Amino acid sequence: MSNNEATKDVVWTIEELKQLKQFYEKEYERTQNTSFQLKLEEIHKYLSNYEHILEHLGSSIELRLYKYINNGLSVTKAVEKVAEENYLQDKKPVSTSKIWLYYRNLKKIIENYKKESE
Numbered sequence: 501m502s503n504n505e506a507t508k509d510v511v512w513t514i515e516e517l518k519q520l521k522q523f524y525e526k527e528y529e530r531t532q533n534t535s536f537q538l539k540l541e542e543i544h545k546y547l548s549n550y551e552h553i554l555e556h557l558g559s560s561i562e563l564r565l566y567k568y569i570n571n572g573l574s575v576t577k578a579v580e581k582v583a584e585e586n587y588l589q590d591k592k593p594v595s596t597s598k599i600w601l602y603y604r605n606l607k608k609i610i611e612n613y614k615k616e617s618e
Contacts, residue, residue, distance in 0.1 A: 504605070507562045511606070512613045514550050514570070517543055519617070561586075561593075561602040562609070579603055 521543045528536035554567040561582055568578035579599045587594040 504562075507560050507566075507606070508609050508612075510550065510553065510563060511566055511609050512616075514547065514554075514566075515610065515613050516617070517547050517550065521547065561599065562606040565599070565603055565606050575603060 521540065524536050524540045524543060527533070528540060551567075551570075554563060554570075564582050564585070565575075565578050568581055569575060573581065579596050582602075583594055583596045583599045586592065586599075593599060
């Protein structure tokens, strides 16, 4: 499996779990049915597991960008953070302009997910 495919799989899985979480949150609010709450807890556990995976898979630039954006950083701040990390770890690329190219790839992965899930 290529690095790009692995990135796609992780991102798509997290996006899918986030959509399921939203669905069950709305259904629980609407019905107060405890089975929806149990599903929410299960989904939360899976999301936590994937966030843990992201912490340890940090070698892919796209995954690191995704992790930082998912944790609330703006895209610009995420790009800057990855560039700074690369600089401090003496990894390439270190320029933000090069990191933006990786973000474009990540953005395509997310857009393709949205198209596929419609």
